[in-house]
Amino acid sequence: RRLRRLAWAERFAAWARPAPALRGRRFAVLSAVLWLHFGLTVYVPIVTLSGGAVLGRLDPRTHPLQFLLRDFRVANCYSLYITTPRVRHDVEFVGSDDDGKTWRPYPFRYRPQFEGRMAPFLGPHFSRFETTLMIQFNYVPNAGIISDVARHLVQGDPDVVGLFASNPFPDGPPAVVRMIVFRYSYTDLATFRKTGRYWTKVFMNDYAPPVTASGL
Numbered sequence: 001r002r003l004r005r006l007a008w009a010e011r012f013a014a015w016a017r018p019a020p021a022l023r024g025r026r027f028a029v030l031s032a033v034l035w036l037h038f039g040l041t042v043y044v045p046i047v048t049l050s051g052g053a054v055l056g057r058l059d060p061r062t063h064p065l066q067f068l069l070r071d072f073r074v075a076n077c078y079s080l081y082i083t084t085p086r087v088r089h090d091v092e093f094v095g096s097d098d099d100g101k102t103w104r105p106y107p108f109r110y111r112p113q114f115e116g117r118m119a120p121f122l123g124p125h126f127s128r129f130e131t132t133l134m135i136q137f138n139y140v141p142n143a144g145i146i147s148d149v150a151r152h153l154v155q156g157d158p159d160v161v162g163l164f165a166s167n168p169f170p171d172g173p174p175a176v177v178r179m180i181v182f183r184y185s186y187t188d189l190a191t192f193r194k195t196g197r198y199w200t201k202v203f204m205n206d207y208a209p210p211v212t213a214s215g216l
Contacts, residue, residue, distance in 0.1 A: 086185060089137075089183050089184070091133065091180065093178070094106070095154075095175075095176065096174055106153065107165040107166055108164065111127075111130050137207070154174065175214075177210060182204060185199065
């Protein structure tokens with residue numbers, strides 16, 4: 001109803017619903033245009049990704065069609081991960097409020113963490129918080145984001161604590177937070193049926209020195 005107030009919309013609506021004598025030809029033209037648009041939205045990101053280019057930095061000599069269409073923003077370069085590694089390393093935040101006698105993990109919402117829990121289905125959604133941690137751990141090891149998260153957890157920052165699935169310290173922030181690197185690998189079918197474990201989780205090392213409330 002709102003579009004009908006616009007003159008151009010009314011003209012387009014009249015053109016898209018022609019008289020019966022002209023319906024076949026105009027319907028074919030409209031269908032061709034829509035299918036062309038659909039094809040381009042599929043073609044542009046696939047070919048761009050296969051060529052290793054980004055829509056914002058295209059060479060017109062090697063990607064002429066993508067170069068011509070980039071300013072229309074009708075397609076994006078997007079892809080899920082091509083493969084899932086059989087072995088992965090990841091960092092986990094654990095806190096203690098009893099001088100290190102017991103450690104409670106901060107549970108992630110999506111990432112593999114507990115041996116008896118399969119990560120939920122993600123695609124095409126990725127958690128910005130957890131994906132940022134994963135990217136830093138694997139590709140930008142000195143960016144400091146992981147240590148910053150640990151400091152906010154020691155301070156009990158509700159905005160950061162709320163990024164996790166739950167708060168293991170509901171009565172107050174822990175006195176110390178560690179950032180532990182674990183090695184994850186898939187179990188075989190026999191092990192899963194016997195134990196219910198999806199993962200074999202092995203301690204590797206500490207990502208960085210622990211963060212303590214007294215050291216802030």
